[in-house]
Amino acid sequence: MKDNTLIYSDIIKAVKTTADAEDFLSQIDALFAKLFKTTPGSFDENLKKIIGSNFAALLRESLEKNNINKNDQSSIEKFLNGLKDYIQQLKILKLQIAFQPSDEMIDDIFVWVSENIGQGIILDISYDISLIGGAIITFEGKYRDLSLKKRFSDIFEKNGVLLKKPK
Amino acid sequence: MKDFTAYLNQIQEIGYVEEVTDAIIHVSGLPEAKSDEIVYFETGDFGQVFTIHPDLVEILVFSKNSIKPGTRVVRTNSVLQIPVGFELLGRVIDPLGNSIDSIKPLKKMEFSRSIQSIPLGIAYRKTIITPFETGVSMVDMVMPLGHGQRELIIGDRKTGKTNFLMKTVLSQAKKGNVCVYASIGKKKIDIKQLEEFFIKNKIMDKAVIVASGSEDATGLIYLTPFTAMTICEYFRDQGKNVVVILDDLSTHAKFYREIALLGKRFPGRNSYPSDMFFIHAQLMERAGNFITQKGEFSITCFPVAETMQGDLSGYIETNLMSMTDGHLYFDRDLFYQGRRPAINPFLSVTRVGRQTQTNLRREINREIISFFTLYEKMQSFIHFGTELNENIKATLATGEKLIRFFNQKYQEILPIDLQLIFFVMLWGNVFEGKDFDAIENIFGKIFGAYEEDPKMKQQIDNLIKIDSFNKLLASVRKQTPDILKLSEKYGK
Structure with a gap:
């Protein structure tokens, strides 16, 4: 199992303050709400509409780096849960x-x-x-x-x- | 106590309230918190470290003020201490040592003591040899107690337990001993009545009442018996014999159970925590007969336990019975029959009281116990409606007289020497032909004379020095006319 630090290192660099952390967490929650309601291929659209461009870019990059299929909602959910736990434990x-x-x-x-x-x-x-x-x-x-x-x-x-x- | 900022700058550690569940507050931070350490909230409240987890600390608070999540908390690097001193005598205080009576606030005391202390070891303890007088003949003659004994007072509610304890306190305070009464989670009216009883009988200057009301914070109620015991230890070390009453430990157990369940401790039997026995045992071990720097002094402890419908096999009740030196069982059936005190001598035990008795008292004690056993057996014959012979009738008549003798009115106490003389007079049938009311009247006059006439007191005290029951019986028969003459002008 990969160390969480390595998986989330790129995103975490952008979380510098508690305000940033709260912001990221609320955006993750917003993404969760839409995650299983999307049709295949619309994950990118949600990233554009729901969350800020900065976080969206980092998230996209991190998903690619970790070889997570954007159409595989379960894997994305697992990734986002892990990210949420990691931010909360900072x-x-x-x-x-x-x-x-x-x-x-x-x-x-x-x-x-x-x-x-x-x-x-x-x-x-x-x-x-x-x-x-x-x-x-x-x-x-x-x-x-x-x-x-x-x-x-x-x-x-x-x-x-x-x-x-x-x- | 320093203020919050002073502690913060001194200790340089901080915590934040994460969760509040009634008596227990979860705090994050405070990495070096120690067990039982006092912590201070920035609201001015304080509490005690109850449990330490890797990522949070559970605090037991002592007030009902609301504390919000996010409130800052600081350690004090000290355990809970209460001020102790002779200024406590005559006062009603809460378990933190603050005055709650209507008299002026307590003066600042020079000394303070931690409420948790390690009981003195075996090298500092002595055998219990001094008899303890309760002023209640049923106990002093049948179930004798000693100074330093831990005797459990057990029975259903409203069976006369507190009444008996008040007589004991009255008797001991008149002898100059200090009495500490811990009223645990009682109604305010009960605490007030207790205070008024002490004031009315002019013994308040020998007593300290440590009281927590049922509406007080759970943490505060939990502390009550520990504070009482700490005050006892102080007076013991100052060269005083102390009597402590813990009224009642069943309530204390219930409040501790509440705290433990809030603290998510694993529930044991009847949902009580697994350290329930330890909590009470550590209290009982602090009582006893000790060798102090000022000599041999004792802490005599009377824990109280309330049973349900006479059930002696309950968890707390059996715990307390096993950690004490005996118990006095207040039987509700005897109470309904009008017996006061309603102590059942067959279900009561005294493990160390008999070794304090003189030969005379031991002999009398044996006579009474064997007579009561015979009397109980005889009682069964009456129910069959058979014709009774003269012996049985005489035994039953004597038994009724003795039971009436052992019945004592509310707040009436008898010195032990007088108890013996009266018993011997009854046993020896000195007042043959007189009914019990007339005998009671005579006893009242003798008691009055004993209290006021030094000659009468001398005569009675000399009689008691006789070491054999038969010799005493003969002497009492011989001296009764003199005694009656001396007591003629007195009355109760």
């Missing part, structure tokens, strides 16, 4: 930062995480201006508050008494 790295990142920044972070922590991890980025700077990182139950907000509150707590003392 580990999530939560990042709370003090600004809205650009798409390029998200890509850079994702690449860094893939290279330095491992494959099969997606990002859940949320925005909290009160952090001032830095980030709060949560991954596999571990929590690290590396925000400027915490640094400042630690400093004030430590030196708070000194600040109040008269000179």
Whole structure:
């Protein structure tokens, strides 16, 4: 049996954040709804109509690479179920930062995480201006508050008494 | 307790609520959670780690506040501890140590103890040799108990179990011992009545009530007997003999079953979890007679179990019978006949009580048991309507007198020395010709004199020092006129 990572590697590269994952999952569900209602040969039409072009292209490519007949609905169903399970099992790295990142920044972070922590991890980025700077990182139950907000509150707590003392 | 953010920064681990099923909350994350560890929700609630799975942790919560999926959870790296101290005496608290009575809030206490503790080993235990006085003659004379004994109180509902326990607490509190009453999943009115009973009899300063109501969270009800036992251990270590009542463990078992089934633990007999025996046994093992730094002190435990229609063969009932040093069975048939307490001496057992008795008491005890056995056999003759000879009539008359003697009114307690003297007076037919109501009246006067006249108390206490039943019988016959004279002006 092929390792799932190899089967889905091309598609998974496009899933970088939890928003992407939710998007892909809802498109897979939409495809499932139409899968057994199609006449032979109309799978490509459904790919065009129901799901986004980006995902459609990746899916088409992956099916060809894995030698899955587009007219064989059972094989497609099995493939899509496997893909759905795989996406749901991706580990999530939560990042709370003090600004809205650009798409390029998200890509850079994702690449860094893939290279330095491992494959099969997606990002859940949320925005909290009160952090001032830095980030709060949560991954596999571990929590690290590396925000400027915490640094400042630690400093004030430590030196708070000194600040109040008269000179 | 620190707040959520402080723990988060300290422990640097986080979890998220995935699923909420009443008392059990499923949390993902918290990779280093330990069994029984306390966890804190960002809503301010807290719970205890119940089960650890590879991908999630089950938390037993102690409040009924709704916790939504997605709520963050943090570990505290500590187990549940409750504050302990002499400030607890006279208070009604919940299983987390918070005051729930109408008096002002509890002061912050210096010490706290974990509610789960390993019972002291054999090297710290001593043989039970000190008699335990309940103030109820049926128990003190027929089914004697000792300090440090675990005696199960078992019977159907409304057979006088709680009444008996209240008399026991009254008797022990008057001797200066600490009493801890664990009211497990009871109605609020029952808890209030208990508190009022202690206040009315002026023993509240010697008692602690640990109460959880039937409407409280399941997790909180589950904790109740453990909290009570922890408080007992504290007072034992401070040099006090303690009496603890766990009312009742059948209810406790039902709530634990609910928790275990919610936690998807495999159900065993009657759907109870497989560790049901262990849960109660670990509680019972924390009672006993111990050698502490301050000397020899005991925790005497009275777990209560409720039967259905007199069925003693139930799962929880038989479990408790096997892990205790005896049981007092409250028979509903005897209750309907008007016997109070409705203890059936033939179905009750005391495994370590007799070794605490003096020779005199042991002799009297044997006499009573063998007489009751004979009396029960004689009862069957009456039903045939045969003509009874004088011996049988005398035995039946004595039996009726003894049964009336062992009947005690609500909240009435008798010191054990007086119980013996009264019994000997009845047995020796000292008041021949008088009806039982008149004898009861005389006993009431002697009791009044015993309580108030030091001379009378001295006389009675000296009589009890005689080590033979026959000698005591002779002395009582001789001294009865003096006793009656001294008690003339008293009455109940």
